[in-house]
Amino acid sequence: VSSCRATTLWNGGPTRIRRRSTGSIETKSGGRVCLNWQILRGCPSTLHPERHECSGCGDKGHGAFKCPRAQK
Secondary structure, rough: OOOOOEEEEEOOOEOOEEOOOOOOOEEOOOOEOOOOOHHOOOOOOOHHHHHHHOOOOOOOOOOOHOOOOOOO
16 A cells, blocks of 8 residues: 555456555545555554545445455
């Protein structure tokens, strides 16, 4: 996630997020997404729960690393 600039998912579907020139990731509608939430250890912060969503499917219960829809 930290260096990915793909425009499609592994299965050919469209991406939900994009990378900004600053390196942060956001939804296509402009909402910020927590990069730390996407990795194995997750993000312990409670200061931005609105940013805790999976960059792959949008679920708030896990990040991309734990996404059941991710390529196996």
